[in-house]
Amino acid sequence: MPAHDTSSVSDSTPLSQPVVIYTRVSTENQVGGRFDSCESQAAVCREQIERHSHEGWHEVACLTDAAYSGGTMERPGIKTLKRMIEAGEVKIVLIYKLERVLRSTDEWVPFRAFLKKHGCRLESATEDLSESTPSGRLKNNLMMSFSQYERENTAEKTSQKMLQQAKRGLWNGGQVPFGYNYDKNTQTLHVHPEEAKIVRRIFEQAARMVSLTDLANDLNAEGLRTKERVWARRDGTQTVVGGCKFRSDGLRLLLKNPIYRGSVKFAGNHFAGKHEAVVTADLWDKA
Incomplete structure (x- = not known):
């Protein structure tokens, strides 16, 4: 074959x-x-x-x-x-x-x-x-x-919108600062009474030159925690962030945030905010 x-x-x-x-x-x-x-x-x-x-x-x-x-x-x-x-x-x-x-x-x-x-x-x-x-x-x-x-055109429009928001004294969004709640209807921040007490304590202690590490340890020892936030997504799921122990680096960022003295910041410029200040401008400067 x-x-x-x-x-x-x-x-x-x-x-x-x-x-x-x-x-x-x-x-x-x-x-x-x-x-x-x-x-x-x-x-x-x-x-x-x-x-x-x-x-x-x-x-x-x-x-x-x-x-x-x-x-x-x-x-x-x-x-x-x-x-x-x-x-x-x-x-x-x-x-x-x-x-x-x-x-x-x-x-x-x-x-x-x-x-x-x-x-x-x-x-x-x-x-x-x-x-x-x-x-x-x-x-x-x-x-x-x-x-x-x-992409660049959208970014420019967004930047202009955020600038106008800041000039009107409105917070531009992000994570709601510890010490405040956010009202979506009025687009303004409102003081959270219990958290605001802790914020004032942080500023007062920092103004007295208390170590931020020691301050964080004291807050944690009392069982105090950072703000817990729930982010809702369009798909119905939720993500919980925050609710953690205080850290010295986090306190340092808090002390630098002008929101607590009643100001909003955008692109290096400060504008008078419509929200209530948690600390006086003098205490903010000292801290």
Whole structure:
């Protein structure tokens, strides 16, 4: 019997194409429930993987950076992605849109070179990111430039809004300072009587040159703790922060906060606040 020639038989099995899905949102409010949430982005990407499954596409990981800006690559998910790429575990990085992975022209060129060096390519579930032609590369560069413009424009508008808030004497948000409660309706801070007593004690002791380490130890020995805050997310989950022991570095930051003397600070400028001061300006200066 003549030997069977296997050289003419083609292998129809597609090459393995390990895919990592990467999602990102810039605020906690986008984490769940919205059309552009991390979950929604991942769902669209998985549909794309299914459409290309005959080409060997298969998901090996889904990395998420929730509440991170696209203006920098210093993100936990991106760092993990880079390690996987360097280890040869990824052939395709799949994103919802180009702006989800980056919104900085300065970071775009090095990242693109990094992918090429390791034989990895970037794919979008909603955009054509082909870089096989000069026009394709130009289009991606223009998309990245516009994305950076939008990010910078939004940041400028936010900065102007915060400046106007400060000029009106309104607190600009963040973690509610120990010694106060925040009224969302009036957008003002109101003194928390019990916490305010502790704040005044801290300032008085500091003005008497008491060591902040000793002061923190005394407060902790009495069972006193920092403000406990509950952050509610759109996806229904909650995160509890604070409620910890006092530390000298935390007390130092408290003593430097002009909010306690009735002022609000923005971009190095101080404005008279609409909220009630917890300590006098004289005591604040001495502490």
